[in-house]
Amino acid sequence: MREITYTEAIREALSEAMREDESVFIMGEDIGVYGGAFGVTRGMLEEFGPERIRLTPISESAIAGAAVGAAITGMRPVFELQFSDFITIALDQIVNQAAKIHYMYGGNVTIPLVMRTPGGSGTGAAAQHSQSLENWTAHIPGLIVIQPSTAYDAKGLLHSAIANNNPVMFYEHKLCYRTKGDVPEGKYFIPIGVADIKRSGKDISVIATSYMVHKALEAAEILAKEGIDIEIVDPRTLVPLDKKTIIDSVKKTGRALVVTEAVKRSGFSSELAAVISEEESFDYLDHPIVRLAGAETPIPYEPNLEKLAVPQVNDIVEACRKIMAAK
Amino acid sequence: MSERIPNKAHLDDAALIEAFSKMWIIRQFEEKVDYFFAKGMIHGTTHLCVGEEAAAVGSGAVLRKSDWMAATHRGHGQTIAKGTDINKMMAELFGKTSGTNKGKGGSMHIAEIETGNLGANGVVGGGYPIAVGAALTARLKKTDQVCLCHAGDGSTNEGSFHESLNMASIWNLPVIFFIENNQYGMSGPIKEMAKVKDLSIRGVSYGMPSITIDGNNLIEVINATYDAVERARKGEGPTLIEAKTYRWKGHSKSDAKKYRTREEEEMWRSQRDPIANFRKQLIEAGILTDAQADEIQVKATQAIEAAVAFAEAGEKPTADQLFVDVYAD
Structure with missing residues (x-):
């Protein structure tokens, strides 16, 4: 290909x-x-x-x-x-x-x-x-x-x-x-409403959207070297949402980290966390759901401030380490 | 012209009688709806177009069934003029599954695609870009359909008006922007909400022919719309028509009409009633006798009674309908 x-x-x-x-x-x-x-x-x-x-x-x-x-x-x-x-x-x-x-x-x-x-x-x-x-x-x-x-x-x-x-x-x-x-060349369809596991893992379900998927994949490489094996779930479509894939992943890992670039307050990360906590996946959680999302500020211009306003690879790595450390 | 009442669309006696009849059907429809609302038999709200019948019927009379029309929130008349089934319209207001929209839309959203009725719109100015889009379809599919875009005076202060007129104009799209200027946007008098005397001036700045007419004179409405439709069909682009008229009733069912005088209302009712004036014209031209004109009014009343009976016989949607048609297959 x-x-x-x-x-x-x-x-x-x-x-x-x-x-x-x-x-x-x-x-x-x-x-x-x-x-x-x-x-x-x-x-x-x-x-x-x-x-x-x-x-x-x-x-x-x-x-x-x-x-x-x-x-x-x-x-x-x-x-x-x-x-x-x-x-x-x-x-x-x-x-x-x-x-x-x-x-x-x-x-x-x-x-x-x-x-x-x-x-x-x-x-x-x-x-x-x-x-x-x-x-x-x-x-x-x-x-x-x-x-x-x-x-x-x-x-x-x-x-x-x-x-x-x-x-x-x-x-x-x-x-x-x-x-x-x-x-692939030529026409093919990916069904709307089907999530994709971008990386399989056993320790934490990282549910990431859009560009955060790439950051999560980078974080996964770093974490793998430390023995932390994250699973990355990309919902791909927010509406309709493939709840089953997310729930099944959390049931497997027992831990959930939600990562979106959008502002945390009332953002889609809230919806993802709510789905995990109101479905049967809740009973499998060994740690409270963690959300990484955009800072509650307008996006600033200056490059360092701009980076601080949205989750970065290191934020994902740190969050995962913290989740695994809390036994 | 050979017609006894000359008009550019060459509508013959029968067609003019039909237009007269439609104006009566609209008025009786609205009066009946007003009555049911007052009695609490229809819920929600409604916006009645009594007094504006010539604008709706005169513009609609020039269209073909295959042409499109976008209506406003005060759209019952425009909708009837385009040929939408009044039985289904009344059933819609009663919230029945036999309604145009299966009871899901109500007064502000009546639509009937098979008669070219793209729907009324609850958002002031919401129909402008949709009408432009329909005209764009005609262009891309190379048909000779046109789209009549109804709108009110208040909507000419919305951004969508300006964006849409410009877009239709630069693309030479077959749209007729038909502004029913009934003088008030709810309570806001247009003379205080716009600095220009005639709203048609606004069309000129977008490079399209624009005209202000007496919207209560049926023949004047037919003539202006005919010119605009001909231009549109020939690919010469959009036209703006401002039809000055007056709504006899309040904005919606709860309106004390404190923003205008009873004298002003009385003047429009007694001197500028579009139906009474056209009736006089028909009789003077020898097209109808007094008795025949009366009979048309009676028949309109009967048609509305039949619509009410149809509406009453319909079923209310069952609970399972709540989630039906949120998404298409």
Whole structure:
């Protein structure tokens, strides 16, 4: 199998879907000649032309809403929100319209759209371009929420997202874009709602999302040398959540560490901890659930402060050591 | 023109009688809903469009069944004008599974995709980008469908209005932005909430033909909408129509109407009633006699009674319906 980047994997999924289905098209700011702020759609204008690689004005509400209208009337739009922080401007169309229309209309219409958007910090873009707000959409019934961490997952999940008949929020991570992985050529689907064990282990279940999966994998190498064998569970989709895989892992290890980049308070880490504690996994816990998550601050600009605002490899290592030390 | 009442859409006598009848159906529908709300037989809230019937019917009369229409929260009239089944609409208000939305939507969300009704919208300005999206579908699928986007005066102060007009304009999309200016956004008088005298001025800044018309004059509404629809079908892009009108009732069921005078209300009712004025026009043109006009009103009342009977006969959703249709298969 060949190795390609997360960015290339997403572009492949988009291109394959567009070649196969005329109703799939893309809208977004700077996605044409520029190729998108992070280069995801680079070269696609040349292949598909400006009708289907549709450059939009800077109008997030109209972009999201036009996707809703196009979806209701028979298209399968994918729109790129340049930074996930800008969802603030598009939220009415996502929360009040896209998420609710299927239900509110008695199931008489479907809304097959995908919002692709990069979240996360680590690029020095500061407080308005670095947040992890995926939990906002995970809270809304009617939306599907996906957070792929690897190139392989990104391609397979994006194919599933485009083929899905619901509004899908597809959260990419800026630091994932340059990561590489083995990715099959051609179309394949990763089912929505199935978690993935990124590393098997027996001591602690580390449930990590998005870029935190990579940090957890690094931490695992360090911990392995100390005889601590962590299992890394990547939920991959937040809604629907594969509770069973998480619960089974915790039942096996008896310890749970939840790691997300999003702010701890009322973030998705709270949901993950709640699931572990209200299900049968609770009876297997040998240690209280530990959460590592974003500091309750805006993301600062200065690089050292920025790093302090989100969990780092060393934080994961330390947390695991502490859990294992508490006998 | 050969029609006895000349109009750009060349609607013949039968079509104009049909429009007159639809205006009565809308008014009787709304009066009946008002009555049921007052009696506590329908719950929630509702926004009635009595007094605004010509705007809904005149614009809807120019559309084809295959065209799309996005309605507002005050959308019963717009919805009826597009051809949505009034039996199913009434059943929806009664919260029955036989309703347009199986009882899940209520007054503010009535939709019927098979007649091109993309749905009413509970969010002021929420329908603008959705209408743009429908028009984008027509463009990408290369059909000649158009989308009539209903909106109210208050919504022209929302960001979605400005974003959507601009987007439709730069892409030359087949949308007709139809602003029913009924003078008040709930209690806020538009003359205090916007500095421009005519809201159509706002369309000009987005590079689209924009016109202000008497929204209570059915023929004027038909003519303006016809021009806009023709432009849209030819791929010449969107148009903004501001139709000045007035809502006779309050904003919703709990409105003491302290923000306007009884004299103002009386003037609109007595002098600018769109139905009474069009009736006069039909009779003067020799299209209807007084007796025939009366009969149309009676038939409208009967149609609404039948809708109520249909609604009453329907079933309430069972508890298991709560989780049905949150997600599509």
